Amino acid sequence: QSGLTQPASVSGSPGQSITISCTGTSSDITFNSVSWYQQNTGKAPKLLLYEVKNRPSGISNRFSGSQSGNTASLTISELQAEDEANYYCTSYRDDISLVFGGGTKVTVL
């Protein structure tokens, strides 16, 4: 089975909001277990959201999550230069595995 589907790239201007989608199937996304990670070049990923919309302590409320059917979304509001990074979604899959999306490169114009 393939991974979750994310757009390869998303861009926006400072101050704008952008949304990254993460599409799966009834075997994964629908478990309400989607999490999101930010990865800067050469660095380890960092947890942004877990269980669709929960933020760990220390994560800005500019990052929010939602889910509808087989698609989860990460919204970054008030886009800042420091948000430029790669973003990955992941979900539990019912074959007892965790599956990642292919990653989305966010560019701040």
Next chain:
Amino acid sequence: QVRLVESAGGIVQPGRSLRLSCAASGFTFGNYAMHWVRQAPGKGLEWVAVIWFDAEYKYYVDSVKGRFTISRDNSKSLLYLQMNSLRVEDTAIYYCARDGYASGLNYFGSWGRGTLVTVSS
């Protein structure tokens, strides 16, 4: 604070073995499930394996089943990944990551800095 430190990787020939370890500190290691996640050069993230807090259950991505073994020593706060019959396509940065819970496949709450494993002749 939570700290996860992977052992040094290295260059290994195809078909050979390598064991990675991950030293955990800053939290009660035995209370959390632990994962290995990898990232091939220039590619995305791939989940590799998980082990329950008490090592009762272990699960693997299909591509490593029968070749890799995840284990842990809660008395020493250490996580391991024994990698046998290595293939060129196993070349990647390997990250140790802590789950949010004691069991299940949930999310990666904390990550190590990663260690590069290169499989090449």
